[in-house]
Amino acid sequence: MDNAIIIVTRRLSAICILGEFGSEILEYRNLGGIQVPIIGMGTFRSFDVSLDSEIESRREIIANCIESGVTFIDSSPMYGHAERIIGLTTEGRQETFQLATKVWTRGRRQGEEQIEQSFQLMKADHIDVFQIHNLLDWQTHLDTLERLKDEGRISVIGITHYTTSAYPEMMRIMRSGRIGAVQVPYNVGDLACANELLPLAEELGIGVIVMEPLGQGRFLGRLRRQPNMESLAEFGIDTWAQALLAWVVSDRRVSVAIPATSRPERIIENAKAGDAGHLTQDIRDYIREETMRCL
Ligand SMILES: NC(=O)c1ccc[n+]([C@@H]2O[C@H](COP(=O)([O-])OP(=O)(O)OC[C@H]3O[C@@H](n4cnc5c(N)ncnc54)[C@H](OP(=O)(O)O)[C@@H]3O)[C@@H](O)[C@H]2O)c1
Structure with missing residues (x-):
């Protein structure tokens, strides 16, 4: 890791990384067999x-990701220039x-070509998590991704969807034992x-990537009054x-939440949320x- 001393410690059952100033950066959790920091980054719109x-x-965003331990980055061919920009900046x-x-x-052929293009655009020999976006033609792509996993070019196969109506189908695929990660809004x-x-993900040991953790920004940008944060300062x-x-x-x-931002300083701000990643249900x-009161 650039500019950082990696020191692995144990806190409870979690693995943490200490940054260049020796401060604890982020807790790691399991995602389908790999370890990921609990705060990652999405790239929808922000990297297009x-x-x-x-x-x-x-x-600058990527430099701040490295500095603050936000090393899990999610993209898609749906996100315009995002995969190419990730490749150039990492x-x-x-x-x-x-x-x-x-x-x-x-x-099948279109899927294989698009997957190869992602490796090229992201300038990567290995991609940790390859997901089937919105379950589109999932039966076809699952075969291709299983072959890539056998070849060691990817580590985890995932599926994503943004609507509740897709959850029953997602849960059927989860029960098949063929995937290691799901991505849903939460x-x-x-x-x-x-x-x-x-609960099914927990039972089956399937990792969970959380899309839209800020509600696409509306729980920040659309607030009509300032939330009272007094009781949160101690965290x-x-x-x-x-x-x-x-x-x-x-x-x-949850394995990892992936807020997107186009502003470098917000990477550091968002990463700090990882320090408070063990709130009680009352505080949640x-x-x-x-x-809801402030909306
Ligand atoms: N079907 C799918 O597979 C699917 C669907 C949706 C999303 N996703 C993935 O999930 C990721 C996250 O979802 P999302 O991007 O839709 O929504 P999100 O992360 O909930 O919200 C992003 C918005 O929040 C703002 N924001 C970020 N940090 C902030 C901060 N500290 N203070 C104030 N505003 C802040 C950003 O604005 P600024 O740029 O101005 O900071 C941006 O407008 C996507 O980027 C994508 O990777 C996947």
Whole structure:
């Protein structure tokens, strides 16, 4: 890891990394057999950029990811230039990251071509987590991804979907034993996965990647009044974004939450939520109720 001394320690059953100043950065959890930090980064919209000036700020984002331990990065061919920008900004340092992307097309040949393109764009020989985006033609792609896993080119096969109506099908695939990770929305305004899908993931040892942990930003940008954070100070929570992310990762069935941002300083802000990743249910209830009160 660049500019960082990696020291592995044990806190409870968690593995943590200590940064260059010796501070504890982030707790790690299991995701389908690999270890990932509890705060990662999504790239939907935020990495779909092409201007030189925008690419420079994405380099800053990646530098801050390394500094703060946010090493799990999720992408997709659906996200425009995102895979290419990840490749350009992480080049030569892929070993530092756990890279995740998706296949999002129909047909065996089209799927294989798109998957190969992702390896090229992300400039990676190995991609840690390869997911089937929104279950599109999942039967076809699952065969391809199992072959790539056997060849050692990927480590974990995942499936994603953003709607509750897809959960019964997701749970059928989970029970097949063929996947190691699922990606679903989970935030203070969307608890749909909590009742059945998360318990099944826990029972089967399947990792959970949380998309939209900030509700696509609406639980921050659309608040009409300032949330009261007095009772959260003792947990090291300074901003409402940290409260929302701590709410997500305090559910231990979650492996990693992947907030997206286009602002480098927010990587550091969001990573700090990992310090408060063990809130009690009372505090989680308060964060959810306070968000709804302020909307
Ligand atoms: N079907 C699928 O597989 C699927 C679907 C949806 C999402 N995903 C994945 O999940 C990731 C996350 O979901 P998302 O991007 O839709 O939503 P999100 O992470 O819940 O919210 C992103 C929004 O929050 C804002 N934000 C981030 N940090 C902030 C902070 N500290 N303070 C204030 N605002 C902040 C960002 O604005 P700024 O840029 O201004 O910071 C952005 O508008 C995606 O990027 C993608 O990788 C997958």
